[in-house]
Amino acid sequence: MTNLTTNSTTPMRRLLRGRTTRLLTAMVIGALTGVVVFAITQVTGRNLFIITGAIAGAVAVTVLQLYGRSARLAEVKVTVPQISEFTFVVDNDARQVAWHLFVETATRVSTQPLASDEGLIREAMNSLYSLFATTRDILKGSRPSVAVAGNQTVESLALAMLNQELRPFLSTWHPRLRGFETAHPDGPESAWPDNATCRAELRRVQRHIHAYALGFARLAGVHDADTLISRSLS
Structure with missing residues (x-):
């Protein structure tokens, strides 16, 4: 005791x-x-x-x-389609831009795979257009990152997403879909002859945008980003 x-x-x-x-x-x-x-x-x-x-x-x-x-710099490696692995050097300003880009890419239908018998291509295409415009506005409203020799910046990753993923798809398929909608204003989208081909290409772009979203998450320092994307789209 x-x-x-x-x-x-x-x-x-x-x-x-x-x-x-x-x-x-x-x-x-x-x-x-x-x-x-x-x-x-x-x-x-x-x-x-x-x-x-x-x-x-x-x-x-x-x-x-x-x-x-x-504001110390941090070195981050990111892998996305068509670019392979690149090294980025980010500071607090770059992390903030990356966070905004992650939120925009992770919370849109444009990153959710569209099954062959579900949803509308028009809705997904409008989402991609909106993502393009918002990404451009984010870049225009932020200060340019200071480039470090031999490394990429968050802006270069965002521009790659715009110019290598969104722009080619939209410039190819939007005029075709609009032409069908103009010729058949009351017709269902499923009657479009290019429906299956466009959906297959759309799924490929969506997978790539998903990879970019994860890349922005890494630059922003977001942990378990894949789970966050799944929850935001569920």
């Missing part, structure tokens, strides 16, 4: 001792700060400007160091 009491009180004593030590340390620091502030207020003339400048310089260096830590 005696041992149990001794063992239970020892941690409490350590806790109290630690708090007392921190309190005394804070009091000493506060007292020294007060002395320094009082001494500075007694200084006049040139010495006051020297001391004030030194303090301002110390504050500026501290702020720059904190900013440098928060």
Whole structure:
């Protein structure tokens, strides 16, 4: 019984001792700060400007160091269709752009596979058009990343998605679908002769956009992105 009491009180004593030590340390620091502030207020003339400048310089260096830590560069490897693996160097600004692009690509129907007997090609195509326009707006509204020799930027990945995936598909299939819709305003989409071929090509593009979404997630530092995409589209 005696041992149990001794063992239970020892941690409490350590806790109290630690708090007392921190309190005394804070009091000493506060007292020294007060002395320094009082001494500075007694200084006049040139010495006051020297001391004030030194303090301002110390504050500026501290702020720059904190900013440098928060904006430090990170090297990330991303693999997407038609590009293979590339190395990207990203900072906080690039991560923010990548996060916006991930949200846009992950929450659209354009990344959800369209079965041969489900949904409408027109809806998926409109989603791709919207993704194209939104991605372009995100890039125009953000500051260009500083390119590091031998590495890619988040903008280059986004432009690759636009120019190698979205633009070729839309420029090829949108005029054909629009031509059928114009000639058959009341006809079902399933009656379009190119329906099956377009759906097959659409599924390929959607798989590729899904890979780009995962790439943006890696650049943004998103964990378990595949699960997030599945949940957003369920």
